[in-house]
Amino acid sequence: MTTKPIPDIVVGRLPIYLRALQRMAQEGRRVTSSQELGERLGISAAQIRKDLSQFGEFGKQGTGYNIEFLAQQLQNILNVDRVWDVAVVGAGDIGSALARYQGLNNRGFRVAMIFDSDPKKVGTKVGAFVVKDSAKLVPEVSKAGIVIAMLAVPASAAQTVADQLVEAGVKAILNYAPISLNVPQGVRVQYIDPVTHLQRMTYYLDR
Amino acid sequence: MTTKPIPDIVVGRLPIYLRALQRMAQEGRRVTSSQELGERLGISAAQIRKDLSQFGEFGKQGTGYNIEFLAQQLQNILNVDRVWDVAVVGAGDIGSALARYQGLNNRGFRVAMIFDSDPKKVGTKVGAFVVKDSAKLVPEVSKAGIVIAMLAVPASAAQTVADQLVEAGVKAILNYAPISLNVPQGVRVQYIDPVTHLQRMTYYLDR
DNA sequence: TAGATTGTTAATCGATTAACAATC
């Protein structure tokens, strides 16, 4: 018997739902509805119900969803009911900001180490971390059993570093370098390039 | 007569094509094909041709696409054949990294000013900029005619600042705060939240 | 010319929405 896989586009919306739910919980709210959630997020109520129904039945007719319960369920589904260690590669402005970023807290992630190849940076402190030498990346990351990395090196170095991360056993890369990476099957990459986002908006701007 | 609008999902791929073309140009390449481009990007050749054909005929049968020409055309389409001034709001780690980020250069954008509400930060330097007081955001941004902003303030302040940006005439917001924003019709928002990207990947990770 | 690759059409595939019975 084959279970049909969940569409990745659905998976991609779950973190958005979770984020909104956690915010609502913080606001002291106890229940919500697909309609209210949809209005906050600009997503149709039907879509939210459909998405959630892929994973189970989390609501009550007439009442809606218990916020804390649904958030808990989403954390389970997304495997963030634990804390993942993350390696940051590149200790420039972006890498340093990531190493200090408090926004990872309570959301399933923690920076565990940061690397740079520049001898002037190796050994210096960035936030709570001492910058390690990129030359040691493969052994250090494998030894720590780290499977998630944030890549914040120049585009020219990104593919080489990505190859090393893969060699070290990393399965998920969040890439801040403005370049598409080639990785083997089984390794996931997500891209963050502010410029592509900006250009997507300037298309609609006049002048 | 009504021309049917280009799907936003197509618009969203154009910056990726442009980025790859500019990289190829930098590598000294002169022509490419939908197939080669697709292999680099993990997108089907048919899709690339279909996307481009929405805007015109840019290739030659048997030969492919002239890289420099196609890049130029995409810059025109995306309105980045000019330089847009961008306002950064928030001078914490992320805002500071953005203000110093060199990756905007030659891609259609330039940071023009940075704001923060913390009196300890106002007046200090971040990269080439003196941090301005957020209290002056609306008049300063309107006066400068700035229509694009990058938002890097805490989630708790993000909606208020977004409202001010809208009031100041901003039409495109790149939001780094982990919260969904409500903005009026005609204003675009793009989101960058590393955690949502990471969670989208941990769904597929075991353990 | 022969080979390659575009631009486009039609077919397929997948995602979203509308609607409503079930039920809290």
Next chain:
DNA sequence: TAGATTGTTAATCGATTAACAATC
């Protein structure tokens, strides 16, 4: 109970892919 809202099905809508004539 009456009202509200879920979970789900079927219908619609939109996006992707396959295929190929046109042509460089």
